[in-house]
Amino acid sequence: MLRLNFVNRPKASRSPQRLSFLTSAADLNGCPKDRIPEIALVGRSNAGKSTLINGLAQARIAQVSSTPGKTRLLNFYTYPTYRLVDMPGYGFAKRSGVEQADWTAMVERYLAERENLVGLLLIMDIRRDWTEDEDTILRWLSPRELPSAVIATKADKLTRNDMLNRKRLIQKQSSNEAVLVTSSLNKTGYQEVEDFVFQSWIEDLG
Ligand code: GDP
Helix, strand or coil: CCCCCCCCCCCCCCCCCCCEEEEEECCHHHCCCCCCCEEEEEEECCCCHHHHHHHHHCCCCCCCCCCCCCCCCEEEEECCCCEEEECCCECCCCCCHHHHHHHHHHHHHHHHHCCCEEEEEEEEECCCCCCHHHHHHHHHHHHHCCCEEEEEECHHHCCHHHHHHHHHHHHHHHCCCCEEECECCCCECHHHHHHHHHHHHHCCCC
């Protein structure tokens, strides 16, 4: 049984409390041992994952990377009723074979085995195409039939028309209707991400 029974958890409710940093873990054994549901955040290095977390928090709680791919911890950020779990970025060319293997072991294991996991947010730069890497990540999750959504970042780099065209293309490439668009420059999309996650994946849990 790879999913927790969330029935005894406090009833989920929207809270004015914002996202805040909770803890880090080097592996699955170091993850919090409780029944709080978790949403995984996975993305290529430089996709804008830390910026997304800061946008949701409306504060600088995640470090925006100057050295992409450097952090290799699972970072836990918490709302009152659920958590976001920031996975290390992938696809960093300078990473050695050993580091790549470590990354795969940690992320694959978290996605395949973490009982608290209820959904995955795949973070990508809206200007990039879907690749084999994204398919690989979803494959790790697929035996559990957990839902996923795509967050397409950096919408401000495109005109509105191009943004809409890219969104449609990513929906097609990912075979996922759930593509949400954000911009840190314009501070747009964050409320939509929060609403989507809460309403689709959290509200009805137990
Ligand atoms: P991470 O490696 O996925 O955590 O990516 P970061 O959050 O560190 O972002 C990588 C770079 O993209 C940084 O220079 C950010 O300032 C920039 N960035 C992230 N999101 C946006 C966005 O929505 N708009 C713009 N213009 N830049 C962004």
